């Protein structure tokens with residue numbers, strides 16, 4: 800009885816193992832910035848490469864401005880010849896501590912179309928909502 804249970808436990812562990820490996824190997828969809836205090840979160844269904852997500856997140860966080868990285872001089876030759884290799888996703892950008900009183904944070908949603916080969920990005924503002932991720936009466 801106990802032996803059977805042990806075998807079952809080991810088998811379960813083996814079956815679950817690849818799932819855990821896959822989860823830890825999945826790409827990052829949340830980018831946290833300290834100054835300015837901004838969180839950029841991509842919809843989990845996105846198929847952007849990590850570099851593209853980093854670029855888009857930097858742009859939303861204000862680390863680089865859209866105009867700064869756009870431009871013909873940075874366009875990939877493949878994009879010039881065959882057009883951009885674009886994907887589309889929803890991105891949530893949370894600006895923390897923007898208001899003095901609850902809810903103190905605001906999340907802006909954008910529909911983002913971006914090329915994974917060059918800096919081409921089009922973002923369309925969708926909506927905003929105030930969020931309670933940092934309530935007044937709590938530590939950070």
Ligand SMILES: [Zn+2]
Nearest residue numbers: 878883914917
């Ligand atoms: Zn492109």
Ligand SMILES: [Zn+2]
Nearest residue numbers: 895904932933
């Ligand atoms: Zn917050």
